[in-house]
Structures are given as structure tokens and as C-alpha cells.
Amino acid sequence: MSVAAPPALSTAAERIRARLAQPPLKGKSAVVDADLPTIEADPASWPDLARRLRDDPELAYDLFLDLAGVDNLERPNSKSRFEAVCHLHSLSRNEHVRVRIRLPDASAPSLPSVCDVYPAANWFEREAYDLFGFDFPGHPNLHRLLCHDAFVGHALRKDYAAGQRWFYTENEMRTPEWARETGERAGHFETQTLSIGPAHPATHGIIHLMARLDGERIVRAETMIGYLHRCFEKMAEKHHWNQVIPYTDRLNYVSAMVNGVGYVRTVEKMLGVEVPERGQLVRTILSEFTRIMDHCVCIGANLVDIGALTNFVYLYQNRENIYSLIEACCGARLTVSYVRVGGLAIDVPPDFVARCQGLLDSIPKFLDDVEKLVTNNRIVRNRLQGTGIVTKEQAIAWGMTGPMLRASGVPYDVRRSRPYDFYDRFDWEIPVASDGDNFARYLVRMEEMRQSLKIIRQALDIFPSEGRVSSDDWRVVLPPKDAVYHDMESLIYHFKLVMEGIRVPSGERYEWIEGANGELGFYAISDGRGGPYRLKVRPPCFPNMAAFEKIVVGGTVADAIATLGTLNVIAGELDR
Amino acid sequence: MAGKGTPLPQHDPQKGPGGGADFLTTRLETMVAWARSNSLWPYPFATACCGIEFMSVAAAHYDIARFGSEVVRFSPRQADLLIVAGTVTDKMAPVLRRIYDEMPEPKWVISMGVCASSGGFYRAYHVTQGIDEIVPVDVYVPGCPPTPEQLIYAIMGLQQKIQVGEKSRDRRSAKFAAEQPT
């Protein structure tokens, strides 16, 4: 009996397969085609594979994006209960790759840590340990990251009940080993441990920085997060596809709509549903306004931490004006829930274009005012210039994306490298800076806001005055109300969508967009039920925050606060 | 004063509980209550999205300074109103209790948003299902997030509560609540 030849791989997958074959990897490995070229590997060969993927000049996957754990308990045809799915990106060749590692031992899943190859993997592995119980031999600091220290069990496993809580008091809080030492002498003076946060005006939400200080200088730091771990991924598994959208709003809550757009794009790609042109343009315009809102908060809060309070009020006025627009479209200011799978919830109001034009006139005035107060101000320069420096190599090694990466000199922007929703049709520029300090990030964000205004202006020029905003596929999008009230077939579709959720065919998909902080990716697995089987968010500020404890070493506490402001850590996204 | 088993007297801010002899005390109580309610210094325990809406209230568009909250105090020792804005997770709960304990009396608590009031739509393994598991709450504000006007409406409700003389752990709270028009 002849075995059929395997289907020819795409060029990218073929190149990977060819490079990995010389010399061949230990253990079983294969390269398959899916929405992304996927390498399937054994746990034992993972560090070697990671090193080759990073160092081989033909492959050069230097940016570590994500590591997601998957529990296949409720998928009977899977080959192993636990899997680790990693996503990597090659900056030079602009390609993503997925690596799937099946963990054979369901009672003690483990795979070797790759922290020495990809430093960005540090916190992703801790998260997989916390939520799935994977062991990572070789990891320098394998403790729980998101759940509290009295937590028993691994929350994202399918046999863990979603509502099972554990009692926690401050006696059970884990203090890092090094922080418990006292009387350590450095030079003539003792060092002391200062716990900054989690309830702190400058920690933007709730970050806990344990710092060892020598005078004002930080000699060692560790960040503890998880104070806003709201179990987004578990909630996603318990709801229908559309019901997850309000949860996505609360991820990066200062730019709520962008998360929704990223999520529904993943589902739409899995379904093969096309959003009409008008809907895509509305998404683009509102996403860019939302990006402006996010940068306003970031810069405003950063300057408040430094002491420049006036700018906060000016930049917040921008936000209020954009709130008026968004509230006119969907009824809520902040947590919009405006997108749906297949389009938008409702069409924009008739005066949408006029409102946008009004905003295009008013926003630059506030931005100019802030620049006049800040950019050539000696105090701001002293605080922000030369502090929080991240070099280009460090930024890539630490898995940073977004303004952090662009301020260190790498022009990586998903809207340019993998355009979606009309971004390739507009003429706009990616701001980059070469210094990598806090001031560079401030400049990059200010310029990004102006570029967003440029994009919106061009989008309004081609905005069609009529047309649908949602797909007309009634298996995915709720039919219009007059049809539901009068027509039996529409009522049946409506009923099935509401009661059972959208039937997404079995499969997986990773889709990514440019969030305000960087690459925001959603990895979704469907098994045919009405909601996600597994939904992993790749939060852009997660690797940025992981690097924070390394960036602040050597600087003063005041510099650490200024750096934290420019990182733009949004706890909803960081902790999910 | 009322002892055990004695029904509590009706408290009317215009009249004192006794007769003319309480004139000075009642006026002083009223003045103190007026002063307290119009100079609430909030401690914004902002964890999530409601924190951003609180920042909107503090910014120019709504301006909580008009109600006496000119300064938001990030030290619990200097604040008298704890506004819990955002989801409180089980990891954050001891911190919230600590902050509440460190505030001096009189203190009030506003639970802003549905996540702080009841856990919201996070019926999950790491989320406290309402901060009243940990601290006594004076006013619950629904909304996700509440609009800034809604928060100001709640602060005005709290001001009324203070002026009638209720404190968060006062036993008359239940009676006061029962008397409110539903």
C-alpha cells in the first residue's frame, strides 16, 4: 500500500523544515501548515529548537511573543492532555511561527525553560506554571505570578471549577528570598528593602515593586503582579463568542475598542466571514481615536507622577471629547462593547463624519499646548532624558513591542507589517527614536497621536455614506430587528445565535493587531461549541512589565516611577 | 442615650432628640455634619476601569473639587472617604482591608462600579464578590463603569447620609436605608 505524499508545504513552512533538517532535531518533530507555519516538537528538543530558531540567519525568529498552555481534557481526539503553544516573530523577515510542544506526561507536565535563549519567556513560563501547573526545570524564579500565594490548584485546567476561591490574608504573601535579608552591607551603608505598591498613586493601577535600595539607588528589584487577575481566560471559556466582547473591553480599559477589534478579527478569520468596507472603516477610525485616548492617559499620568499636573487636565479634555463621539455611536463612554463578530453592534449615527471632523480640529490644539509646556522644559528633560534606557538588543530580547520597541529603534508596527482594516491604503509614518529612554517614548507617543489623526483624516475621505457595517451572514450576525419580529426564519437564526452562540468550526487561530501598547494577539481554539474552548490573550504590556525590574536597576526610585509611567502598564491587560 | 432593647429615637436634623437644652449640641452636630459632608477627601482606591472614570471625575470636565474634594489623598491617614473603584481581587483584598483600617474615623466607603459592589460579571476564582465581604460600605454605585455624573450622584447621596448623622457602622444605617423612598 503506498502512502500518499504529504501535501506540499507553503514556502515559509518549507524553509523552516529544510533548515531544521540540517542537522535534524532530537526527538520527533514536524512542520505543518495551518494559519501559521507550525512546528511540532518534543519537550526535550525545545531548548535546542529555540536556540536554532533564534540564531539561524535564515530563520531569525528573534522576538518571543507568547507561550500559551492548553488543556485538552475536553477534546477527546487530542494526542496529549497538555500542550504548550509558543508564537515567535522574525523582525527581519516579518514572519510569525507557531511552535506546539505536546507534553506527554499528564500527571506532571513539564518542559525545559528557555529563559536563557529568550529572556522574554520568563514571565510567560511562570504564568503557565501558575495557571496550568507546567514545570519548567531551569527557570530562575518559578513561583506563582497571577494568582495569590495561598491559591491551591491550577485555575485554567478544565477540571478546576471557575468559581472556586481560596482564602488569602496578608500573612500568606510571599516575600522574595532576597528581600527578607536584612543588614546587607554595600560599601559603608546598609541597604534596605522598600515595598512600593500595590496601593500607590504612581503605580497606575496595582503593581507591586519590591526594591532593595542603596540610598536612593535601586540595586535589585522584583515586580509582583496579579493584583487585578480577573480570570478573563476562564470567563471566556464559560461564555459564548459574542459574550466575551464585554470582557475584552476591560482588558486594556483605556483603549477598550481596540481589544474588541482584535478579538473579533480572530473569530472572523476562523469563520471566514468578511466585514463590509464601511464596517472596517468605522473600526479603523474608532481604533485610532481610541489609540489617541490611550496615549493621552499614558502621557498625562506619566507627567502627573513627575509633577506636571496641568497636562493631565488638558489631555483628559481630549478623552472627554472622544468619549462624546463614542457614546454617540454605541451608548457607553468607556466600556463600549461596540464590535460584534462579523461587524458592529449598530451602525454609526448620521452625524458621525461631522463629529469626527470636529475632533480632528480640537485635538491638535491640546496636543500643541502640552508640547509647549513639556518638550523643552528643563525639569521634564532632567527627569525623562537618560532614564529608563532600553537598548535595541535588550528590547528585542525582552519581547517588547509597541512604543517601547519603536523608541529603541525598531520600526515594528503591525499596522505596517501585516495591514488590516485599510491601513495599507493610507499614507502614514511610524515614529521611531534611537535613544530608548523615557523622553524618546514620550516623543514617539506624541507623534503617534498625530499620525493617528492623519490616518483618521484619510479614512474620513473615503468613508462611504451608506452601506452595511456588518456582514449579512445570518449564521454569525444577528438579523435586523424588523425581520426578527416578522419573519420566522430570521427569528430562528436569532434564537440559535442567542441561545447557542455562534458555531465556529473546530480549529485554532492566532490573530494580532497593533494595540496602543504593542502587538495585541488573540489565540483562540474552538471545538465547535458556541464559545471559545481556549482563549489566550497576548498582552502587549506583559513582556514590557517583565523587563521593568531589570530596567530600573541602577537608577533612583524617582527614575523608576518615571519609567513606569512610560511603560504604560494597564493592569487589566497585564493581569487579565 | 439609647440602651439595649430601647427603641432608637427618630433623628431629625432640624430638631434635637431632647428639648431646648440640646440646642447647642444639635446645632454643633449639624454644623459638623455639614462641614464633613462638604469636605470629603477621597482616597481613590483605583484598581481598574472605574479608576479611569474616577480620573474623569477629578479632571476638568466634572471636577469633583466643586464638592469639596479638592485634593485626592493617597495617604489613608489623610483621607476620610474611601472610593473603591474597580475590581478587588482576592490578592488585593488584604491590601484594601489594611488601607481601610489605617484611615482615621470618621470614614465612609463608596463602592464604585459593579465589580467592587458584587464582583460584577466576574464570577471567578480570584475575584472578591463584593467588597462588603471585607469592609462596610455606605453607598453602592452601579454601572460598569458608572458615568461621572452617577458617581457624583452617589457622593451627593452620601452627603445626605452624613448630614443626617449616619456613619458607616452606625446601627441606624439599616433604619435610614429602610426609610429611603424606593
Next chain:
Amino acid sequence: MSGVIDVSRRAPERLTLLQRLYIPEILRGMAVTVRHLLRNVTHLRNLPTILYPEQKRDYSKRFRGKHILKTRQDGTLKCVACYMCEQACPAECITIVAGEHPTIAYEKYPVVFDIDMLRCVFCGFCVDACPKDAIWMTRNYELAFFNRREAVFGIDKLIEKPGESVKDGYGYRPYYPGDGTHPPRDASAALVVPGDGERQLLRTQGELLPDRSPGAGPLNAPSQAEKAV
């Protein structure tokens, strides 16, 4: 590289002597803030601050505020307790208990319809899910509670009382006539002629809803959709 703009040199690395002296920069900064001050003082009517409660922000017709249960012309709730809003709600804040309505044509009605306002995230999914035009949202956001029990709103707090105007007006609704969004035909059910025990049929826009109960009269013909199946 095209399409990339370098902002590093946007602001010169070293400040000029005048900038380092700082006094001129202070004066420039103060010019900005004093300009805002003077503009506010001379345009007192156009202040950005909304003086709540004396002034209220004019939210749009789509604002997602407190819910309202719509009624038919005879005062009964349009809701037929189909449980779709309860299913659609991500927060599981709606509790419905269905009961049999004495008027056969209405079939079911909610005996209990509770919305826990302290769980509701005001997403509007219930409005999107309702097939009977029975639940809308209003622009009323003035809600605050002193205890959690009074936050569970029953039918008495949610019902739109006929003849009374809705506080602050309607907000998010399933369709917006004349807005170009979903131009509907008249979606509200027509008046039912009351008659105890008699089978009545609901008549909407000329289409008869078949009565499928056994022993029904000649109007029991199957509808178009049923014929197709």
C-alpha cells in the same frame, strides 16, 4: 526608510541657554495656562466643566442606562418570558420566572423579572437579544444604593408605566426609526380584543400567526416557513 519618521531629533538634545535658564520657559508655559484661564473667564457660558447636578450632559439616544420593560397598549408587559435576555446576559444578572398568561394569545408572561443592578454591566446584550421589543434601556443613570438588597429591581421598578413619561428619555433600543439603522415596519403588537377563553390571534402587519393548538379552526394552516421544512 520610507514610512518611518525619526522623532529623536524632534527635540534638540541639549537645551539652549535660554531654555536652561528656565525663567523664559516658565513664562512661555504660563502664557499657555494664562491663555486658558482668560479664555475660561471670558467665556463663562462655554466652560468645559459640566456643573452637575444643575447641568447634565446631553447623552445620546443610544445611551445605555437603566432598563425599562415595555408594555402593550393594554398595559400588559410585552415580555413573554422566553429567557433569551437571561441567556444573552454575560453577567447572569437577569432572573425570570415564567407563568402562563390568562389570555391565550399572549401565552406566557414573566411572574418574576429581576435585574440585579449591582451585577449588570450595562452592555445592552439583553436589548439585542429580545425578540419581542420588550426591553429597552433609558438615559437614566441616577442610581445609587445604600444596601445590596434594594439594588435588585423587579418588574415594579422596571416597567414603563403607561401614561408616564420615561425619566430622562429612551436610550439604547433595538432599532431607531428614521435613523437609517434598522428601518422597521411597525413592530409593536396590535391591540388584542379581550375575551375570556376565546382563541384570539395576534395580527401584525397583515401576517397571521398560526394557532397550532389542537382543535383550532380553519386558520390552522401551516405557515410558509413550516411548509418549506
